[in-house]
Amino acid sequence: MGVLFLSLAGCSLGESEYLGGNLNGVNHTSAAINYFKVNGYGGPNISPHGYGGGMCCVMLPREWRPGLMMKVEWEIDPDPYAKIKRKTTGYGFDEEAYAKHAANYQQHTASVPLPPYEEEGLCALEVHFFPCHQVKVTTSCWRYPSPNSPIREPLEMKEPAVCPK
Known part of the structure; x- marks a missing residue:
């Protein structure tokens, strides 16, 4: 028992190279974000043209x-308002109908640069999802849609007929 205590105490000495911060998301698309992760740390689901966040923590x-x-990973539901057949008895969705709907979910991954922290330091990580599976992140202390936020694209963006390569 004493050895374990000593080894744990040894780990707590010094300052960590990493800080934990809140993980927020902004969805500028008409698809639902079922989930997202940044460097393996999970974020919330986000409704179409909506916000999600305050999830702890991303390192x-x-x-x-x-x-x-x-590294940002996310899953989208391109048809979030689909009417899915419900079970005839009990609660929930018909499993076959739900499986058919879920087969259209799409997984995406992107590597994006981490912008410099502001003078105030690191406040949170805010991930923005855009049409054509584009992503931007910010560490600004000004959350979207503040006019001081570094990301100013409109919340309701339309998916173009053809995405640029």
């Missing part, structure tokens, strides 16, 4: 440095 480097990249 970010205490000190920002050039070249830092974030």
